Amino acid sequence: GDSVTQMEGPVTLSEEAFLTINCTYTATGYPSLFWYVQYPGEGLQLLLKATKADDKGSNKGFEATYRKETTSFHLEKGSVQVSDSAVYFCALRTSGSRLTFGEGTQLTVNP
Amino acid sequence: DTGVSQDPRHKITKRGQNVTFRCDPISEHNRLYWYRQTLGQGPEFLTYFQNEAQLEKSRLLSDRFSAERPKGSFSTLEIQRTEQGDSAMYLCASSLGQSSYEQYFGPGTRLTVT
Numbered sequence: 001g002d003s004v005t006q007m008e009g010p011v012t013l014s015e016e017a018f019l020t021i022n023c024t025y026t027a028t029g030y031p032s033l034f035w036y037v038q039y040p041g042e043g044l045q046l047l048l049k050a051t052k053a054d055d056k057g058s059n060k061g062f063e064a065t066y067r068k069e070t071t072s073f074h075l076e077k078g079s080v081q082v083s084d085s086a087v088y089f090c091a092l093r094t095s096g097s098r099l100t101f102g103e104g105t106q107l108t109v110n111p
Numbered sequence: 112d113t114g115v116s117q118d119p120r121h122k123i124t125k126r127g128q129n130v131t132f133r134c135d136p137i138s139e140h141n142r143l144y145w146y147r148q149t150l151g152q153g154p155e156f157l158t159y160f161q162n163e164a165q166l167e168k169s170r171l172l173s174d175r176f177s178a179e180r181p182k183g184s185f186s187t188l189e190i191q192r193t194e195q196g197d198s199a200m201y202l203c204a205s206s207l208g209q210s211s212y213e214q215y216f217g218p219g220t221r222l223t224v225t
Binding site: 004036041042043044045046049089091096097098099100101102103104 | 114115142144146151152153154155156159166167169202204206213214215216217218219
């Protein structure tokens with residue numbers, strides 16, 4: 001079945017550091033890929049998405065490129081801020097409507 | 112524009128009791144989803160509705176779980192004879208009709224079974 005694997009957390013960075021959160025997936029067919037973010041006390045929010053191979057999703061300085069050859073969708077940001085502290089979830093959707101999520105990565109950014 | 116709302120936000124119940132949660136989707140959204148999230152894990156799909164029709168159910172949705180969306184608007188998720196393993200965050204999401212549309216999530220209902 002479909003599955004998503006994220007790098008183990010938590011991740012702690014200083015402000016303005018470079019961020020990478022790794023995500024790899026296993027899926028039948030050609031999935032759409034997503035990154036969701038969950039800020040403390042809030043619901044999941046879509047951060048970015050890519051629907052086909054080599055697409056790059058981007059939002060709020062975050063980027064991720066759909067790599068079919070490595071089945072990966074790594075999240076990157078060049079300079080993190082304290083306000084980026086949250087839990088980040090990689091997810092995929094194949095046929096149908098269900099999203100399949102990774103286990104999440106807690107990011108803490110210190111000033 | 113209000114987002115997805117869920118009620119209650121927190122529920123503490125004793126093992127063996129029944130609980131019911133409510134989800135109100137974004138008003139024009141005809142798809143509604145339920146997920147469950149346990150501590151330190153990502154959300155897991157439970158079921159989804161298109162209008163009032165329940166179109167898919169996960170194997171996670173045991174016989175003790177039932178979900179309804181009687182008028183195609185709000186939805187309820189009932190858990191009968193709760194067990195400690197049911198303790199989790201129950202998330203609701205809604206979207207427009209097609210699979211390609213974004214799912215918008217509510218804040219969740221945190222259930223604790225003692």
